[in-house]
Amino acid sequence: MANEHLSAYTCQQVTTFFPGMEAAVLQRVIGTHWDTTMARLQACIDKVRMWPQGQFNYLNSSQYCQYLYFLSNTIWREERSEEALGVATRLFLLNKALNGIDLFYEIELPEVFFIGHSVGIVLAKATYGNYLVLYQNSTVGKNHGVAPVLGEGVILYPNSAIVGRCRIGDNTTVSQGTGVINRDTPGNCMVFAGTAGELTVKPSKRHLIDDFFRL
Known part of the structure; x- marks a missing residue:
């Protein structure tokens, strides 16, 4: 067109x-x-x-x-x-x-990002690093007015969330259904839901972000 x-x-x-x-x-x-x-x-x-x-x-x-x-x-x-x-x-x-996306115009997303499926995505006024990947029902939100800081190459798979006082290291992948709330991640890792509300963090074997972007 x-x-x-x-x-x-x-x-x-x-x-x-x-x-x-x-x-x-x-x-x-x-x-x-x-x-x-x-x-x-x-x-x-x-x-x-x-x-x-x-x-x-x-x-x-x-x-x-x-x-x-x-x-x-x-x-x-x-x-x-x-x-x-x-x-x-x-x-x-x-x-x-x-x-079906809640993405206010004042939110400063990075210059390079990818939305897999937009339905149910809710994004707060947080700090977003470049090469961001978002899938359906993913959330970035504030907790008591405090917003997360996301590094570069962060992937949020479906039904995942990053909320509150979080510093998410570069090349962090948040797996499906996992909530990261008031927690930090070291980067170059994959985050899974553990038991009793804890998180399981495993080192990444490779940069999954390479599958999404021409770097």
Whole structure:
């Protein structure tokens, strides 16, 4: 889809789901930040191994989810006018409605990340390292106002969580169904749910992140 058609397609979705904003305002704000958004999106897509480089498929729901995030986040980064924030809010809500993800536009995800399946993902305003992998029903959350710090190459498999005062080392993989709450990980490891709420941490035999990204 050509850029002008994609922009019009996005505007139509926003006005259908969330009426009340003049179409000209919506088009102006999106158009102003379009080039920066698409450059960020394409740089991210090009790093993901399973996606062809130099292409964006709006019918790939994961790519479209990431596109809506980059668009809303870029608008928020570059323009704090009332109109711009109104557009960013609608794009955030559109992403939530279409893809089942709670990813507010103020959250600073890394420039390279991959969403396997977006449904049920909830992300707080935490610190995220580059080459992040997220799967369905994964959560990064605060505990008593304290947010985690994630290093590079962190993988959250389905139904996993990182919550609270955590420092997650580089190349940490959180296995399916495992919750890391107010705990640190050393990095280069895999984390599993243990007994009585404890965690089992095993050294990684290789960097799983290499399966996801062109490093």
